[in-house]
Amino acid sequence: MNYATELKKFASSQSIYMAVRVSLAIVLPSVILAHFGLLKEYFLFPIATSFVGLTDQAGPFKRRRNALILAIICFFIVSLVASSIKNFPLLIYPEIIIFGILFTMIGVYGQRLATVGSLSLVVLGIFIDGHLTGDHIIKSSLIFLAGSLCYLLIFLVVSKIQPYKLAGQMIGENYLELADYLSLKSKFYFENPNFDSLYSQIISKQIAIKNLQEETRETVFKTRKIVNESTTTSRLLMLMFLDSIDLHEKLMTSESDYRKVQENFGATGFLHSLGDYLQKLSEEMSNIGIALQSGSKAKPLRNIDEMLENIFNEYFELRNRKLTSKTLEDFMTLRLILNRITDISDEIKTIYRVFSQDEKMAKSLSTGLDYGKFVTAEEKLKAKVLLSNLSLKSSHFRHAIRITVALVVGYFISKLEFLGIGHSYWVFITIVAILKPAYATTKHRNLLRLYGTIAGALVAYAILYFISNQNVLFTLFLAAMILCFAFLKSRYSWAVFFMTIYIFLAFNILNPGNLNTIFKDRVLDTIIAGVVAFAVSYFILPVWEHTKNLDYMKKSADSNYKYFSAAMAFFKNENLNIQDYKLKRKAAIIDLANLSDNFQRMISDPKNQQKQLELVHQFVITSHLITAYIASFSQYSESSKKYPEIDFEGWDLKISAELVRTDLILNQKNLHQNILQESKLQPDDSVENLLEKRRKELEHNEFFDRRDPNKISHLTELKNLREILELIYDVAKEQRKVVENLEPDIQSTMVKQ
Known part of the structure; x- marks a missing residue:
């Protein structure tokens, strides 16, 4: 593994970019409030900013903006209602049932609104008992609203300043995924490949590429500045994305009977040279992806023509030695493999030429495609769609029932006095985070959440036990927050690990000296929520x-x-x-x-x-x-x-x-x-x-x-x-x-x- 390349991928990715944006949106107001001694009183402000930031998923500007506005409205209503009835225990359970069904069912309108719904339930967990809000209902809700509007303002400003940034990062990520795909394919040519394992990894990578391509299509084909404007940047981004899709098809065409190829040519050493060459092409594709993510120009790492010429010379020497009437068809197969590899090499060289930002090339771009047909349409917000899913035949409705039952059970358990749970909202929040429509996903996230929480709690405990310098603790707090948001989409266990650390540090800043209590509550709440989520996903209307x-x-x-x-x-x-x-x-x-x-x-x-x-x-x-x-x-x-x-x-x-x-x-x-x-x-x-x-x-x-x-x-x-x-x-x-x-x-x- 090239650690320098991996670091560049991570540092220029949309995930770290988003993480830094959300973290700064949380931390800067917090620092200002702390400076004036108001942080404890206005702690809901940065919390609201973080929640709204988490609903900001990649996509075209209009859809992102509308989702953020909807999230702000939902959060404000939930905070106001939950704060108003927190002292009426008999009303809390109906509140959980109504909000649980409603905010899970809006997932029928697409993943973007499903995320808004999930975060609305998290907001319910924050306000349901008033642990963080106190008795000032209107004031607390308005502070939460102000924090939500703060992120919307930051989003509008950043989108205006960098209209092409997200699209460039997502297109770059496509090239990085294709580079990983080619790297996997190259392993078929090295000594003693594990064919079954490699095929399994390739299928998994195909899934990742498909999901990313769908997200990128929505962002690129539905962004007016890219589709309609005739700037050099917009046209080049469009060309780069279309090239990535064609390159994906070319990579798929490199499928061969690898077992037979290994049997015929494995002992010659030539296949190892092929594998090494494909690895280098993979590095070139990574280089293109990193450049797109960072907004810089890419230059070839090596002389591709020279490397390809060396491969062909080696092939011709092998053919001269081994070609007979019996091996004719074997060499034809090998020659076709070389032909496909040449096509991939030519495609990469063309992409590098595009990166020279030749304005003539950009202005001549005219695909004649109707981009709207390549994007999956989101469900329109029609009541008929929601009502038609109010049936046990609907997977959305079954999931809504599971979520609601789990939240009711989790809240009931958290109120049992003999357990001594001091932060009951963590049970609520963890159930929302873990319980997903598919049992397999719930099971997987359950384990990741448990591992991440325990490991993070232990590390946070050690940090607070051995480090007392507030500047060092604040730096660690900021780093943990950024890494949490950066890993939230791709590496959930690491996200939970860093989330646990920054939560420990945040509570220490607000209320020093409660380290043992926080440690016990955080771990216990996670275990309780995990057990409830697992049981509900297994026994309540499971979807296998x-x-x-x-x-x-x-x-x-x-x-x-x-x-x-x-x-x-x-x-x-x-x-x-x-x-x-x-x-x-x-x-x-x-x-x-x-x-x-x-x-x-x-x-x-x-x-x-x-x-x-x-x-x-x-x-x-x-x-x-x-x-x-x-x-x-x-x-x-x-x-x-x-x-x-x-x-x-x-x-x-x-x-x-x-x-x-x-x-x-x-x-x-x-x-x-x-x-x-x-x-x-x-x-x-x-x-x-x-x-x-x-x-x-x-x-x-x-x-x-x-x-x-x-x-x-x-x-x-x-x-x-x-x-x-x-x-x-x-x-x-x-x-x-x-x-x-x-x-x-x-x-x-x-x-x-």
């Missing part, structure tokens, strides 16, 4: 991941079929514009990532809820391969007229038949006999005859040492294209057999052939 498998499998199978049809349309000279193709590519990648993500959560479910785990795993793997092979196939579309030797009509019928059979089984529909016949078609290709002719030429020593890296033989292209079609068919057939073995309750025996 296996119940969603069929829907995700249907969507993935359908989108892969449409993606294949769109790619094949280019070869059949059918009219299909590039936008339709890219929309189908996007859908296939998103549905694949959703399927994979659901499977990974299913692994964390109880053993008795891991239904047909092996079959679902096989379906995920085959879906991943189909998508990757279609991406490889589509790369030849620009020169499709060069391949009359391949019967594309026959291959289209043959592969589509298998993909349709899978879809019919999943949807329990009847199978037509003509589909079976199409699946058994033998396409009328002439590629094998050409290969046989070339083998005979080699047997008669007709070999020429051509060393043009930019030229690949027509036969090699033909052989690879047909091989890709064969791979798509074989994997599609394997997937269909997997689906046929599913239990009768989710597949139809009528179409089982």
Whole structure:
């Protein structure tokens, strides 16, 4: 690991940028208040700033602004209501039930409002007993409102000063994720790769890339300054993001039969050189990502042309020594791998040229795409949407019931006097933080919260025990706060660890000398909340991941079929514009990532809820391969007229038949006999005859040492294209057999052939 590069990634990322912004928004007013001796009286001001800051999720300016305004209104109403009835115990439980259902259900309008709802419940926890508010209801609510408005003001000012900053950081993060993806792929070429582990890591990385691409699409395609304005910066950012999506497809096309490649060439040492070269390309992509995040210009770390030339020279030397009629097809496979790597290298060099900020290039950018079609529309705030989800069939409503039950139980336990809990709101807040719609996510966050809390409490205890210098403690407080917010999205246990430290230090600043009490309460509250959240997620209307498998499998199978049809349309000279193709590519990648993500959560479910785990795993793997092979196939579309030797009509019928059979089984529909016949078609290709002719030429020593890296033989292209079609068919057939073995309750025996 290159620690210098990792530090640069972190220091220039949107997470640290957001963390510093929120932390300074909290600390600066606190320092001013402390200077005038008012911090204890106005402690709710920085707390409100932090809560509103946490609702500020990445996205277009308009949506962020509207979400912040909604959060401020919700927080003020909750604080006022909770403060008004805190002395009426009989009203508190109905209050929890009403707010619990309401603020969880607004999640039907998207993740942004789900976050507002969750933080509104945290605000309820803060005000429910009046521990931090006292008896001055109006004053406390107004102080909280002022702190909320403070963050909104900071957000508006920063957005005005740096309108492109967030988009640049998010696009840069896309390149960093792609760099990690390429680094994983490079490991297939080193000695003794763990194929199963690497495939699992690649699927996980695909999920991360998909989620990030969706967030970035919303930010870039819905930001007026980027889409509509013709500034050099806006056009270049758009170009960089579109290039990152195309680069992702090129990285997917590098899928090969790695086991066979290792078997044929593992002992030659050449594969290690390939792996090393890909690692260096990964570093170049990281360099681009860091430059985008920091807003600087990127320059190549190495001479890519020279490195690529060395790789080709090594390949040509190997070919001269080992090429025979028996190894012909093996070398063709290796040559195609080199061709794909060259495409990736050329893409990276093009991106570096874009980074030169050539104004002519920027002004000539015109994709002709309707960007709005590439963004998932958020649910409009219609009451009908909310009311239609008030049913046990709705996962949102079931989650709302779980949250509400957990909050009621948690609050009841926190009021039991024999437990001696001094900060009952921590039970409330921890339940909101831990309990998520999926049992697997709840279980995972529960453990992370516990580990982070205990470790953070121990470290904070040691800090306060051994350090008395207030300047040092304040510096540690600020550092812990920044790191907490920076890790909140990506590394939850570390976020909780630093959160615990800065909370200990904050309480010490406000009320010194209660270290043992704070330590006991913090750890005890976390354990109680964890037990309640786990029990509720397991016993109260649980949603097990296996119940969603069929829907995700249907969507993935359908989108892969449409993606294949769109790619094949280019070869059949059918009219299909590039936008339709890219929309189908996007859908296939998103549905694949959703399927994979659901499977990974299913692994964390109880053993008795891991239904047909092996079959679902096989379906995920085959879906991943189909998508990757279609991406490889589509790369030849620009020169499709060069391949009359391949019967594309026959291959289209043959592969589509298998993909349709899978879809019919999943949807329990009847199978037509003509589909079976199409699946058994033998396409009328002439590629094998050409290969046989070339083998005979080699047997008669007709070999020429051509060393043009930019030229690949027509036969090699033909052989690879047909091989890709064969791979798509074989994997599609394997997937269909997997689906046929599913239990009768989710597949139809009528179409089982």
